[in-house]
Amino acid sequence: MALSALVLFVCFGVVYSQILCEDGYCRTYSFEVGCTAAAQHCSINNATHSGMWLMSPTTCNCCDYCLPFIPEGEHCSLGGPGTGTTVGRCGDGLTCVAEQDGNFCRRMKSDCHAAQDEYDARHESGQIGALEQRPACDGKGRYRHFYCVPTQTCFCQSDEGERLFGEVLHQGAATERNMHCGCSRLHHKIQKSISPGLKIPVVGLRCTSDGNFNPVQCLNNECYCVDKITGVIKGDEKIDLEVESISELSCYDETLDLFPSNTGSPPYNYTSPCLEDMKEMVDYLEESERDGYNVDYSSSVPECMPDATYGRVVKTFTGSKICVDEHGKPIEGYEAMPGTKEYEEMNCNCALTTLLMVNLPEKPVCCSNGNFRRVQCRRGACRCVDDAGRQVGAESGNVADLPCYVGEEWKIC
Numbered sequence: 001m002a003l004s005a006l007v008l009f010v011c012f013g014v015v016y017s018q019i020l021c022e023d024g025y026c027r028t029y030s031f032e033v034g035c036t037a038a039a040q041h042c043s044i045n046n047a048t049h050s051g052m053w054l055m056s057p058t059t060c061n062c063c064d065y066c067l068p069f070i071p072e073g074e075h076c077s078l079g080g081p082g083t084g085t086t087v088g089r090c091g092d093g094l095t096c097v098a099e100q101d102g103n104f105c106r107r108m109k110s111d112c113h114a115a116q117d118e119y120d121a122r123h124e125s126g127q128i129g130a131l132e133q134r135p136a137c138d139g140k141g142r143y144r145h146f147y148c149v150p151t152q153t154c155f156c157q158s159d160e161g162e163r164l165f166g167e168v169l170h171q172g173a174a175t176e177r178n179m180h181c182g183c184s185r186l187h188h189k190i191q192k193s194i195s196p197g198l199k200i201p202v203v204g205l206r207c208t209s210d211g212n213f214n215p216v217q218c219l220n221n222e223c224y225c226v227d228k229i230t231g232v233i234k235g236d237e238k239i240d241l242e243v244e245s246i247s248e249l250s251c252y253d254e255t256l257d258l259f260p261s262n263t264g265s266p267p268y269n270y271t272s273p274c275l276e277d278m279k280e281m282v283d284y285l286e287e288s289e290r291d292g293y294n295v296d297y298s299s300s301v302p303e304c305m306p307d308a309t310y311g312r313v314v315k316t317f318t319g320s321k322i323c324v325d326e327h328g329k330p331i332e333g334y335e336a337m338p339g340t341k342e343y344e345e346m347n348c349n350c351a352l353t354t355l356l357m358v359n360l361p362e363k364p365v366c367c368s369n370g371n372f373r374r375v376q377c378r379r380g381a382c383r384c385v386d387d388a389g390r391q392v393g394a395e396s397g398n399v400a401d402l403p404c405y406v407g408e409e410w411k412i413c
Ligand SMILES: *[C@@H]1O[C@H](CO)[C@@H](O)[C@H](O)[C@H]1NC(C)=O
Pocket: 044, 046, 047, 048, 049
């Protein structure tokens, strides 16, 4: 803080204040002016008393300042003239609502909260499955950035709770602490917010299979190192692909490089077959447009995955679709023929999950197209799962009692 205050004052040309926020100033300040005690909430931090430490609105931010969080059902202020000073805000997941006899903190209305309420209601009536998890929401009522299926895998999630790119084996609480999904979610947000109005797909971010940032990122010909969790540029190391290969970067990790041909001879690239295809197609479409043709961009440009691959569902020369791993290697046993329902609905989610669980004894059962079979059985009980592998509703000892039971041929899919 001392530094920014200094810069600020120098900019405005106030000479004497260069020494204002120097070491020791706050000691004098608290002695001469005094600090009002910070609200207790931040230091208590229990279920009913919590808050957030903020910079205090005093000279040089000398005092401690705690913004209390107001619990559900208590009075809050919506701000505005004549409403006095605000002494807190509604806690996470709450919002200040104007009602007949004042303003109160109430639970936000959101899809994630609705899903929690639905879960809680079923919990009351004992209708919760063993592998089902209460939906976790963030402070703004959105879905948490990942979802874990106990004994299976954790995968990245969007704010709306849809399964995104990025999956790791679930190995308890440590896995949950290490799920960040920053790259995967940023990729999703960019696609969602810019793609519709944009002719050319956005290329730039490079993610790893766990949804984190690839430590090597490039912008045009310039490559640098980033933090794999935040994506923030690390250090001032930089290389120029015209003359140097990405393997020169200290953060380059061979095991994360899905396209090692990038390290041949100069000029170097940081590309992939999918990205090259996409570029070629875009160039071609742009040329067609220049020549006066009416071009539909949306359907013809291949969409690459956040890790620059073609995706995990790929077409073969014969026209069928198969499941592949991140290196493009077929995952054995999964194929769907064109013109079938299996082909249209193919997502390979189960094939990929079982690939991560290769060394574990209790793997989920996949359909021939690599999707999750809707009925999964384990230790004498069966349950329904959605297309991401999440359990839906309670399990049953009798498979015919399940809502996802489709008759005698439930085992085949
Ligand atoms: C939180 O701490 C406050 C103050 O110590 C106490 O009055 C309150 O009962 C505590 N609440 C819970 C839920 O423990």
